[in-house]
Amino acid sequence: MSDKTSKRTLLPFSLILLLLNPALLLCQEDLTLDQAWIIALENNYTLQQQENLIEKARKEISIQQTDYYPSLSSSGLLARANFEKFPMKLPGESNTVGIDLIGLSINQSIFSGFKTKNMVASAREKLVAQEIRKTLIQNSVLLEVGDLYYDLQYNLLQQQTLESSINRLKNQQKRIRNLYISEQATPYDTLEISNKKLQIENQLAVLKDGEQILWANLKYLLNEEELPPLSPLAIEFNQISLQDQADYIQQALVFRAELKNLSTQKKAQVIYSDGLKARYYPQLSASFGFNFLKMTGDLFIDEWTNFYSFLINFQWELWNWNRDSRKVEQARLDIKNIELQELQLIQDIKHQIKIAYQNLLSTQKKIVLQKKLVSQEKDKYRITEERYNQGLATFLDLDSSELDYTAAETELYKNYINWYKNRLQLDFATGFISQNIEEVSND
Secondary structure, X not given: OOHXXXXXXXXXXXXXXXXXXXXXXXXXXXXXXXXXXXXXXXXXXXXXXXXXXXXXXXXXXXXXXXXXXXXXXEEEEEEEEEOOOOOOOOOOOOOEEEEXXXXXXXXXXXXXXXXXXXXXXXXXXHHHHHHHHHHHHHHHHHHHHHHHHHHHHHHHHHXXXXXXXXXXXXXXXXXXXXXXXXXXXXXXXHHHHHHHXXXXXHHHHHHHHHHHHHHHHHXXXXXXXXXXXXXXXXXXXXXXXXOOHXXXXXXXXXXXXXXXXXXXXXXXXXXXXXXXXXXXXXXXXXXXXXXXXXXXXXXXXXXXXXXXXXXXXXXXOOOOOOXXXXXXXXXXXXXXXXXXXXXXXXXXXXXXXXXXXXXXXXXXXXXXXXXXXXXXXXXXHHHHHHHHHOOOOOHHHHHHHHHHHHHHHHHHHHHHHHHHHHHHHHHHHHOOOOHHHXXXXXX
């Protein structure tokens, strides 16, 4: 299997229709890993919550952008003042003054030290952070579902191996009974093979119980009550090829969501620092109003009149004991910490890729050698069985040969499953595990 082919198998283009309508998957005869992934992503409640958070972050950008535009507001005032002794000499005897005011005003921020610009930029970075968070959740779901899918496949392959062993033992049991009838075998031989068959049947029963638990876990992860049977796993590798380890590291630097997350955090801290610097500048705003006013009292005509107003508001905090400059320094320290975290994460990613890569190479060698061993054990069993039928080998020889053949076949399946799981781990380490899903979604 070439590297490009293994990437394409994550989600073939033919599954676009299934991505749009996951309910169709349950009508399929067999469940592939790609289909299981699509169902899991569609039904995962955490991802659905994350979609809502993304939409919320999108709306926050629009909210912050409203500060660029003028706002319209209305105001009203009803005031009455009754003086025991009026502070002015007025004609008349009334000591009461009344003010009724109704107004409409247009308010516009002229300069806020780039505060609005930074708030909009901050909202955009929060949207990016939520989208990255979705990718992180998605990758974790894909890895968990993939591991469980391959565990279930291994369980089924083990059952298949034990069922083949039981069939071989049944054939042996028939032959030994015939030999016993013809007095060419002892009662011990018939009892020994019956015990051996019973032991394997017990192992098979344990595997079947384990299968039910694995199915329950898979249904839980996929959030489905019923699932079709698994598609048979390809256990023949005509070509197993890998790219250079350095290529996978380069992929990780591009696709790994954790690195994107740290980059977003760094940008957010820079924006936060710039927002703090807005306090260094004066705040300037303007207001234009149209008002209706009526004033009552001995000095006033007690009629409604209208007037226009235009206000300029200017504020500038000149000294606050270096509070803002210290906050800016704190933000710079946070940026340095994020840069150190980024260096540590790159080192961790390189280590993860190295381990997964070496495990793949090791498993690949084991598969090649184990396939030869299975072939040899199969021939050994066939020869031993023929010799036993000819009376040239004992039952213990036959039993040992059958046991070795079964163990070799089981180990081969285990190596295949480990290869798939290590490949999955490498895709997770590079961040490529969900890249094809994103490409299909964009299409």
